[in-house]
Amino acid sequence: xxxxxxxxxxxxxxxxxxxxxxxxxxxxxxxxxxxxxxxxxxxxxxxxxxxxxxxxxxxxxxxxxxxxxxxxxxxxxxxxxxxxxxxxxxxxxxxxxxxxxxxxxxxxxxxxxxxxxxxxxxxxxxxxxxxxx
Amino acid sequence: xxxxxxxxxxxxxxxxxxxxxxxxxxxxxxxxxxxxxxxxxxxxxxxxxxxxxxxxxxxxxxxxxxxxxxxxxxxxxxxxxxxxxxxxxxxxxxxxxxxxxxxxxxxxxxxxxxxxxxxxxxxxxxxxxxxxxxxxxxxxxxxxxxxxxxxxxxxxxxxxxxxxxxxxxxxxxxxxxxxxxxxxxxxxxxxxxxxxxxxxxxxxxxxxxxxxxxxxxxxxxxxxxxxxxxxxxxxxxxxxxxxx
Numbered sequence: 048x049x050x051x052x053x054x055x056x057x058x059x060x061x062x063x064x065x066x067x068x069x070x071x072x073x074x075x076x077x078x079x080x081x082x083x084x085x086x087x088x089x090x091x092x093x094x095x096x097x098x099x100x101x102x103x104x105x106x107x108x109x110x111x112x113x114x115x116x117x118x119x120x121x122x123x124x125x126x127x128x129x130x131x132x133x134x135x136x137x138x139x140x141x142x143x144x145x146x147x148x149x150x151x152x153x154x155x156x157x158x159x160x161x162x163x164x165x166x167x168x169x170x171x172x173x174x175x176x177x178x179x180x
Numbered sequence: 181x182x183x184x185x186x187x188x189x190x191x192x193x194x195x196x197x198x199x200x201x202x203x204x205x206x207x208x209x210x211x212x213x214x215x216x217x218x219x220x221x222x223x224x225x226x227x228x229x230x231x232x233x234x235x236x237x238x239x240x241x242x243x244x245x246x247x248x249x250x251x252x253x254x255x256x257x258x259x260x261x262x263x264x265x266x267x268x269x270x271x272x273x274x275x276x277x278x279x280x281x282x283x284x285x286x287x288x289x290x291x292x293x294x295x296x297x298x299x300x301x302x303x304x305x306x307x308x309x310x311x312x313x314x315x316x317x318x319x320x321x322x323x324x325x326x327x328x329x330x331x332x333x334x335x336x337x338x339x340x341x342x343x344x345x346x347x348x349x350x351x352x353x354x355x356x357x358x359x360x361x362x363x364x365x366x367x368x369x370x371x372x373x374x375x376x377x378x379x380x381x382x383x384x385x386x387x388x389x390x391x392x393x394x395x396x397x398x399x400x401x402x403x404x405x406x407x408x409x410x411x412x413x414x415x416x417x418x419x420x421x422x423x424x
Contacts, residue, residue: 071181103219105226117182117268117275127275128312132213132230153230156212161267163205166185174215176228 051142058111061135062125072113072122078139079148079179080107106175108155109137115159115167126171129154137173150175190270191319191418192240193346194254195261196384198319198416202251203243207265209277210237236304238263238281244288244296249384251298255286260305262386264346264420270318273331278344278420279307280388306388309341309422316362317401319348319418324409327402328419330368333395339424340392343375346418350383353411357381360403362421364396374399379406383415395423 058070084101113122129135138149156172189207192200214231245251254261263281268274281302289297317328343362350358357379363371374395377387401419 102224103226104224114181114183115267117184121181132232153215153228154213155215156210158208158210159267160209161184161186161189161207163186166183167188167267174228176226178225 049142049144051144051146055142057140059136059138059140060122060125061137062120062128064133064135066136066138067120067125069111069113069120069122069125072116072118073111074114075110075112076139077107077110079109079150081105081179082107104178106150106179109152109173109175111171111173113169115161115169122171123159123169126154126157126169134176137175148179150179151177184268188267188269190266190268190274191264192266193262193264193319193348193384193386193418195257195263196346196348196386197249197254198348198384199245199251199254202245202247204240204251205243206239206241207267208237208239209265210239211235212237236279236308237301238265238277239299239301241297241299244298255283255298255300257283262344262346262388263302264344264386264418266315266319266418270315270320272315272318272329274315276313276315276420276422277308278313278342278388278422279304281305306390307342307344307422309424313420313422315418316343316399316421317360317403317417317419319346319416321349321414321416322403323414325404327363328400330365330398330400332368333397333399333423336366336397337395337423338393340390341395341421341423342388342390343377343422344386344388344420345377345380346386347380347383347415348418349414349416350380350385351412351414352381352405353413354408355405355410355413356407358403358405358415358417360401360417360419362419363400363402365398365400366396368398371400372396380415395421
């Protein structure tokens with residue numbers, strides 16, 4: 048098996064349409080969740096439930112967490128200066144073998160959480176729009 | 181890397197009241213864009229669009245403190261309050277959060293064997309600027325007229341912005357008021373007024389003003405004690421400048 052772990056992951060997010068490697072600023076990411084929308088088509092006379100694929104793939108929000116770090120082109124820098132409603136590309140390179148996928152995203156939410164005795168944390172929620180390819 | 185921690189938070193001013201020392205333990209600031217699914221007939225993947233509306237919220241947790249002009253007084257105020265908060269430090273150019281906030285939730289939470297806690301949530305009735313908001317004048321005590329060191333924004337902006345002043349302590353002495361202004365310049369040599377705050381005669385006091393059009397590359401803060409200083413003149417204040 049060709050397993051891959053967090054050490055193999057590279058996370059890239061566009062800043063003003065230019066890709067920036069933000070891997071070192073991200074401590075957690077929930078990754079992709081792609082759900083094929085199904086609808087039940089169990090009909091009269093069926094002894095078992097049956098389902099059909101509607102033909103739409105729905106993605107969940109991508110949530111990235113990291114320390115509040117003011118370094119240029121880091122997670123916080125990109126999110127805090129992403130003040131328009133533009134779409135930016137998120138790319139995940141899952142393994143050294145080069146399995147990579149990208150999706151256009153809108154910035155849904157930026158949270159900054161200072162707490163006593165801790166580094167400030169940043170939570171960036173991205174809404175994928177369109178296909179992951 | 182330049183991480184920031186709880187030790188870097190340098191002030192939280194609510195309506196000019198300096199409440200950081202009241203025992204604030206947690207802050208959460210949240211900016212959210214309103215999105216709506218726009219997947220249409222024929223699409224094979226879900227698509228989303230930004231409506232163009234943003235929401236802002238700030239929540240705080242800390243210890244209950246009913247000393248004059250501290251946490252409880254600030255949170256009991258019914259009117260919108262100017263809220264200024266510095267998560268990175270107290271230097272010119274450090275990021276700041278500044279807006280006019282309406283306090284929505286205020287919970288006072290007593291429990292056996294523990295100090296009372298106080299939690300609150302604010303929503304903005306004006307601001308914050310969604311560009312960059314910086315400290316233009318750090319929270320500090322002044323005893324003479326003067327101006328701050330200039331801040332270089334690297335380039336000018338044309339979308340206007342907003343400025344906030346919070347005066348946490350004021351003894352006029354021989355002066356009749358304190359007037360604070362923000363100036364801007366294209367060359368760090370010739371300065372013009374960008375905004376002037378209402379003259380302050382008592383503290384705590386805070387004000388928010390909007391500015392339109394161009395904000396030049398260099399900005400600084402100037403202050404004047406009208407009538408001159410003497411007899412114990414002193415003022416403690418901070419100023420932020422946000423660009424849209």
